[in-house]
Amino acid sequence: MQRKPVPPAPQSLTAVADVVDAVPLVPKPEDDCCRRLVDRAEVPDRGRASSWLVFLAALGVLDDDAAGYARGGDVPLDDTDALAANFRENVFLAAETVDALGDGPRSPADVFAVVRERVPRxxxxxxxxxxxxxxxxxxRRLDWAVLLGLAEREGDSYVAARD
Structure with missing residues (x-):
């Protein structure tokens, strides 16, 4: 199942680690986890905290089950290849967004024009x-693609990562 929530990308994976570290080791309900992210990771509000939880579970960094969210997902934060693969596979429009990048710089509006028809009615x-x-x-997806090594930023535009 693909997930839609994508929080704003931080400057580094170290900042992502700060958010992950605020998630409990033992599964807790979403409300408890959101409160911890707001209190301990300087996430500004409950809505953004919920986005972080769903997104990090999609990346495989958190466990997500009927009991709630917990640290200890299958993917460590230093495995950017696995994070990038999970991003493409488990985040709605992530693969299409990355695939819409060409060799030349594209603005977010240019990329949106390519993926526009995939937005549900x-x-x-x-x-x-x-x-x-x-x-x-x-x-936001483009900014995460940059952080995960799938794209590069050139001014206000983006290009596919060069191998």
Whole structure:
């Protein structure tokens, strides 16, 4: 199952580790985990904390089951290849976003134009400004792609990572 929530990308995986370290070792319900992220990892609010939990579970960094969230997922934060693979596979529009990058620089709006038709109809109906909203979501995915080594940033644009 692919997950949609993607928090803003931090500057480094060290900052991601700070968020992971705030998650309990023993599974706790989402509300408890969100409160810990706000209190211990300087996540600004419960909504963003929930996005972090869902996203980190999609990356394989956290365990997510009926009991809640806990540290101890299958993927360590220093395994960027596995993180990148899970990002592409488990985060909605991540693979399409990365695949939309070419050799030349592309802005988030350019990439959104390529993936636009993949945005579900019900998501489009939720808000009048859905193209702007989803362009922002695409940009978050691009920023994570950079952090995970799948893309590079060139000014205000992005290109596919060079091997």
């Amino acid at each position: 019900w998501e489009r109906a939720k808000r009048d400004n859905w193209p702007e909203f989803w362009t922002g979501r695409v940009e």
